[in-house]
Amino acid sequence: MIFEFMSKLRDWHASWKTELWKHKYLIIVSLFIFWLAIRVNLLASNYVDRIPVNSVSDVILDHIPSLDLDLVFGYGLILVVIAIIVYLLAYRIQDFHKVTLQFSLLIFARSCFITLTHLGQPAAARIVTDLPAAYQLLNYHNDLFFSGHTAIPFMAYLLFKEDKISAFFLVMTVVLSATVLLMHVHYSIDVFSAFFITYGVYVFGEWFCREVYH
Secondary structure, eight states: OHHHHHHHHHHHHHHHHHHHHHTHHHHHHHHHHHHHHHHHHHHHHHHHHHSOOBOOOOTTGGGSOOOOOHHHHHHHHHHHHHHHHHHHHHHOGGGHHHHHHHHHHHHHHHHHHHHHOOBOOOTTOOOOOOSOHHHHTTOOSSOOSSOHHHHHHHHHHHHTTTSTTHHHHHHHHHHHHHHHHHTTSSOHHHHHHHHHHHHHHHHHHHHHHHHHHO
16 A cells, blocks of 8 residues: 555656646746736735725625624635645646636736725725734735635636536635625625636636647
8 A cells, every 4th residue: 555655656746747847937937927916916905005095885785794704814715825826736737837827817907907996995894903914914905896805716716627626616715705795895896796807817818828838
């Protein structure tokens, strides 16, 4: 049993190294694009947190209570991000550049949308405090449209929909979408629109990868 396991591990490692070396330049380029996307997102988020904004009413939020779900809000998304990274590195290294590009496009799209929608958080929004220090640095207040807590796990579901782990990402999409609504930190349109925009970004990314990589 041990020898069989070690043999499979060696085969996996050899295949992993081959795929990593084969796509090394695409991986480097995709990481650079991802870094650019993060920089643009930081600029956009800082911008929307500085400008004057107003809260508006929301027919759904007006009829549901504001709950304390800080742990799910913060650590749920962290769990999703860790699962994406670990699964991608361990089992889909050959698609690392494609997945990284897809999330870069998603970040670029969200950065654009939040600069065009100048709304403040709903009046009854929970003030999230129970978060890791590093997370607090990225926790802005007026970067609302569209919901990243919905878009990130949903994009992961679309990218890994043929794999068993897709069920986890689909469940987390529902959980985190409900969480941001129950905490009133997003308007309902931020959550519902995230599904359509994320799917549109995914389709565009798939087309772009086919045209560029094949």
